[in-house]
Amino acid sequence: RKEVEQDPGPFNVPEGATVAFNCTYSNSASQSFFWYRQDCRKEPKLLMSVYSSGNEDGRFTAQLNRASQYISLLIRDSKLSDSATYLCVVNMGTGRRALTFGSGTRLQVQP
Amino acid sequence: GAVVSQHPSWVICKSGTSVKIECRSLDFQATTMFWYRQFPKQSLMLMATSNEGSKATYEQGVEKDKFLINHASLTLSTLTVTSAHPEDSSFYICSARDTGTNQPQHFGDGTRLSIL
Numbered sequence: 001r002k003e004v005e006q007d008p009g010p011f012n013v014p015e016g017a018t019v020a021f022n023c024t025y026s027n028s029a030s031q032s033f034f035w036y037r038q039d040c041r042k043e044p045k046l047l048m049s050v051y052s053s054g055n056e057d058g059r060f061t062a063q064l065n066r067a068s069q070y071i072s073l074l075i076r077d078s079k080l081s082d083s084a085t086y087l088c089v090v091n092m093g094t095g096r097r098a099l100t101f102g103s104g105t106r107l108q109v110q111p
Numbered sequence: 112g113a114v115v116s117q118h119p120s121w122v123i124c125k126s127g128t129s130v131k132i133e134c135r136s137l138d139f140q141a142t143t144m145f146w147y148r149q150f151p152k153q154s155l156m157l158m159a160t161s162n163e164g165s166k167a168t169y170e171q172g173v174e175k176d177k178f179l180i181n182h183a184s185l186t187l188s189t190l191t192v193t194s195a196h197p198e199d200s201s202f203y204i205c206s207a208r209d210t211g212t213n214q215p216q217h218f219g220d221g222t223r224l225s226i227l
Contacts, residue, residue: 034215043117043204043218044155087154089215098145099216103154 001026006088006102014110017078021105023071023088033064035073036087038104044087047073078109114138115207117219124195125227131191132222134205140185141207145216146178149202161188195226 006023013019025033033050048055050062050071061074071088088102116135124130134144142163147155159180160168167180177199179191188207192199202223206216 032215041202041223043221046215046217049215098157098160100157101155 002102003027003092003100004088004090004102006105008103008105010106010108012108012110013078015078015080017109018074018076019078019107020075021073021086021088021107023073023102025069025071025088025090025092025100027090027092028066028069030069030090030092032091033062033071034089034099035060035062035071036089036101038085038087040084044089044101047086075107078107080109080111083107083109114217115205115219117205117222119222120220121223121225123225123227126196127194128226129191129193130195130224131189132203132205132224134188134190134207134219136186136207136217139207139209141188141209142185144182144188144205144207146180146188146190147204147206149204149221155204158190161190163188192224195224197226200224200226 003026035047036044037047038044048057050064054063059076063072085104085106087104089099092100114137118133122130144161146158148158149155157170158173161180161182163182169175182188202221204221206218208214208216
């Protein structure tokens with residue numbers, strides 16, 4: 001089983017749609033969680049951290065369910081510029097300082 | 112603005128050449144930096160953890176003699192791909208994280224390495 005698992009997609013949605021991505025992680029001791037965005041042939045950029053109580057940043061809402069070891073990202077009112085790969089990222093703890101990346105979910109927003 | 116700077120952004124060279132990539136933290140001191148590699152349509156794979164003033168920690172399957180890492184200061188880590196071959200062609204990305212357990216990692220712009 002992968003340490004961080006995501007549906008690779010692609011998700012093809014029309015502009016204005018709401019889309020949700022899910023992610024599961026294997027280590028129950030994981031300490032912190034993030035969503036990163038990666039555009040084609042570019043480095044990943046931090047989209048938002050994920051907090052236990054859930055958090056929102058504009059059109060983006062992140063949720064964490066520690067009991068189910070599950071993280072989600074909701075994007076409302078999709079824009080063309082949201083087209084990218086969204087990476088679920090986890091700090092597994094266990095002494096590793098590096099983050100563990102999911103393979104990413106590709107989103108294509110269409111006009 | 113950028114907090115991690117990586118250089119060069121693109122390298123094309125002949126097989127057998129050694130290539131050095133630099134990674135600098137700009138706004139903070141990083142005792143630890145990370146080197147990743149990403150092949151097309153695949154996820155980032157951690158290659159090694161670079162520790163200031165000591166030896167790097169390599170992930171399983173990564174040859175330490177092939178990928179030399181030097182972390183001589185709190186703001187600079189270098190990765191040297193020695194005697195590069197076409198199969199080493201990839202996107203190499205460094206990252207660093209400020210102190211504190213729950214801090215995210217910030218990435219350099221990445222280096223696209225093409226070996227002919």
